[in-house]
Amino acid sequence: MSSPQIVWLRRDLRLADQPAFHAAAKSGPVIPVHVLDDGRAGDHAYGGASRWWLHHSLESLGATLGSHHSRIVLRRGDAPQVLASLAEETGATCIHALRHYEPWWKEAEDELRDALPDGRELCLYDGNYLLPPGSVTTGSGDPYKIYTPFSKAMLERMPPREPLPEPDTIHSPESWPESDALADWSLLPTRPDWAGGMREFWEVGETAACERLNWWADEVASYDNGRNLPSEDMTSRLSPHLHWGEISPAQVWHKLKDKRSEGWRVFAKELIWRDYAQNVIDQFPDYPRDSYRTYDERKLWRNPKMGHLIQSDLERWQRGMTGYPVVDAGMRQLWQTGWMHNRVRMIAASFLVKHLLIDWRFGEQWFWDTLVDADYGNNGVNWQWISGTGVDSNMFVRIMAPLTQSEKFDSAGYIREYVPELAKLSDAEIHDPADSRRGAYPKKMIGHKEARERALAAYAEAKG
Template sequence: MSSPQIVWLRRDLRMADQPALYAAAQAGPVIPVYVFDQDRAGDHAYGGASKVWLHHSLESLGKSYGARNSRIVLRRGDAPQVLAALADETGATCIHAMRHYEPWWKEAEDELRDALGEDTKLCLYDGNYLLPPGSVTTGSGDPYKIYTPFSKAMLERLPPRDPLPEPGTIHSPDGWPESDELADWDLLPTKPDWAGGIRDFWDFGEDAAHDRLEWWTDVVAEYDEGRNLPSEDITSRLSPHLHWGEISPAQVWHKLKDKRSDGWKTYAKEVIWRDYTQNVIDQFPDYPTQSYRDYDERTLWRNPNAGHLIAQDLECWQKGMTGYPIVDAGMRQLWQTGWMHNRVRMICASFLVKHLLIDWRFGEQWYWDCLVDADYGNNGVNWQWISGTGVDSNMFVRIMAPLTQSEKFDAAAYIREYVPELADLDDACIHDPPDDRRGDYPVKMIGHKEARERALEAYRSSKD
C-alpha cells in the first residue's frame, strides 16, 4: 500500500467538496488530523462560542469518518511541530491542507514547510472561498480595496468551479496514531453551562448545513426585503456552517445560481462580501486590530480601560441593558444563541461606537468571543465599516437611529422574544417605551440627539 497521507483539518470540517481530503484519498491511506493550537492566534484565539461550535462540529465530522471506517486524530499543541512529528511517526509523504488566510495560519503553513523532512511535502488547496483570495485583481494587477468594483469583477468570473464529491473510498493506515479525547479539551462550558441556548438554536455539522441550504433554496426569494426584518428572520443562518467549512461557498452558489429572484441577487452579494473580507485581510493582516484611516483615536474614542464609568457603559451594552429595546434584544440574542440578526448587528455596533463612543475594537473582541460564526475577516471588516475607519466603510457622520430603525423594520416581536420585561407593551409603545411603562427595564443610557451631537463633535475634534 502507498504511503499515508495526512489531512490537516482546520475550518474545513466536511467530507464533500473538501479538496485536501479528495486529493489525499486518491494518493493513499488517509490520516485526518485536527490540531487544537489555541495559543497561535493570540487575541484571536477561539472565543467561548466558537469553542462550543468546534466541539460539536468535530463530533459530527468524527461520526462521518467513523461511518467510513476512518477517524480523526486529535492532538493539542503547536500545529507545525505536531504535524511534522506526526509525519515522521507515520511515514506520511504528504500533508494535505486547505489554504487559510488568517495571518497566524499563513505563518503556521510557512513554519510547517520548514519543519518537514525531505521526504514529506505540504500540499495546499483552495476551496473555502468562491475564488482564491488575491486572484481577483484590477486591470493593473493590483488587489481591490473597495467592495463594489471587487464584486463586479467577481461576478464576471463566477460561477466558481464545480463542487467535488465526497471521496468514493477512504483507505485507513495500517495503524492509527494516538489521539486525544475530544471531551478532554474542555471546549464546552460546565460551571456554569451557559451554552444551552446555542444548542437549542443550532444543529451542527455537514448534514445540518445541507438541510439548512435545502430550506433556504425555497426561501431565498424573500431575502431582499426579509433580511431587514428581525421579527421574521428571513436569513439563511448559513454563516457558521460556512465559517467552519461544514459546507463550501461553491456548494451554496451552485445550489442557488439558477434562481432569478431579487432575493438571490442580494444574497449573492453577501456571499461575495465573504470573499471580499478575506481579500482585505490578505492585504492588511492586522486589519481587525488596526484602523485603516488616520484620525486621533484618543480624541474620538472613550477607552473603557481609562475609567470605571466608561467600563460600565461597555458592560451595559454587552449585557443588553442600554435602555434601547432593539439594541438590547440584539445583544441578548447574541449571548443566548451565539448569533445575531444582521440588521441588528449593525444597529448594535453603531450604538457602541457612535452613541457610546467606545473604540470599535472592544466591540470586535466581544463579538469575537460571543459569535459562533466569529470570522477574522468578516468581523474585523464589518466593525471598521460601521465605525467609519476602514478601507471601504460607512461615513462616521452617518449615525444609525436605533429607535427609528426598530419601528421601520417592525422589530416588535423580536424585542418581545429577547426583552421579556417589555413583552406586554403594544407595537406602538415597545420600540421606545416611556419611562413610566418600563418597569424594571432601564432608562436610556443617553438620548439619541445628545449622543449624535456628542459623536459629531468628537469626530470633528479627531480630524483637527
C-alpha cells in the first residue's frame, strides 16, 4: 500500500471540487484532519456564531466521509506542530491543503514547511476563490486596489476552471490516529443556549449548500431588485456555505453562468467581491484592524473604552435598541440567526460609524463574533468601505438616512418580524413611529439631522 496522505481541512469542508482531497485520494490512503488552533488568530479567533457553524459543518462532513468508510481526525493545538507530529506518527509523505490568505494561516503554512520531517512535504492548492488572490494584476503587473477595474479584469478571465468531482473512492489507512471527540471542543453554546434561532434558520453542510444553490439557480433572475428588499429577502444565503467551503465559487459560477438575466450579472459581481476582499488582505494583512486612510482618529471616533455613555451607545446598537426600526430589526436578526440582510448590513453599519461616530473596528469585532459568515477579508473590507477609511470606500460625507432607506426599500414586513413591539403599526408609520405610538420601543438615540451635522463636523476636524 502507498504512503498515507494527510488532508489539512480549514475552511474547505467539502468533498466535491476540493483539489486537496482530489489529489490526496489519487495518491494513497487519506487521513482528513481538522486542527482547532484557537490561539493563532488572536482577536480574530472564531466567534460564537462561527464556532456553532463549524461544529455542524464538521459533523456533516464527518457523516459524508463515513459513507466512504472514512472519518475526520480532530486535534486541538498549534496547527503546524500537530500536523508535523501526525505526519511522523502516521508515516504520511504529504500534507495536502487549500491555500488560505488570512495572515495567521499564511504564517502557519510557512511554519509547517519548516516543521515537517525530511522527506515529507506540504502541497498547497487553489480552490476557495474564483482565481488565486494575487493572480489578477494591472498592465504593469501590480495588484489591483480598486474594485471596479479588478472586477472588469476578473470578468475577462471567467469562467473559472471546471469543478472537480467528488472522489469515487477514499482509501483509509491501515490504522487511524487518535482523535478528539467533537463534543469535547464545546463549540456549541449551552449556558445559555442562544442558538435556537440559528438552528431554525440554517441547514449546514455540503448537501445543504448544494440544495441551496439548486434553489438559487431558479431564483437568481430576481436578485437585481430583490436583493434590496429585506421584507422579501431575495438573496441566495450562500455566504456561510461559501465561507466555510461547503461549496466552491467555481461550482456556483458554473451552475449559473448560462443564465441570461440582470440578476445573474449583479450576483456574479458579488462573487467577484469575495475575490477582491481576499486580494485586499493579501496586500494589506492587517486591513480588518487598521484604517487605510490617514486622519486624526481621536477627533473622529467616539471610543467606547473611554466612557460609559459611549459604551452604552454601542450596547444599544448591539442589542437593537437604537430607536430606528430598520437598524434594530437588522441587529436583532443578526443576534437571532447569525446573519443579516445585505441592504440592512449597510444601514446598520453606517448608523454605528456615522450616527453614533463609534470606531468601525468595534462594529467589525461585533460582526466577527455574531455572523455565521464572518470572513476576515469580507468583514474588514466592508466595514472600511462603509466608514470611508478604506483603500476603495464610500465617501464619509455620504451618510445613509436610515428612515428614508427603510421606506424606500419597503422594510415594513421585515420590521414586524424582528421588532414585534411595532408589529401593529401601519406601513405608513412603522418606519418612523411617533413617540406616542412606540409603546415600550425606545425613542431615537439621536435625530438624523443632528447626527449628520455632528458627523460632518467631526470629519472636517479629523481631516484638519
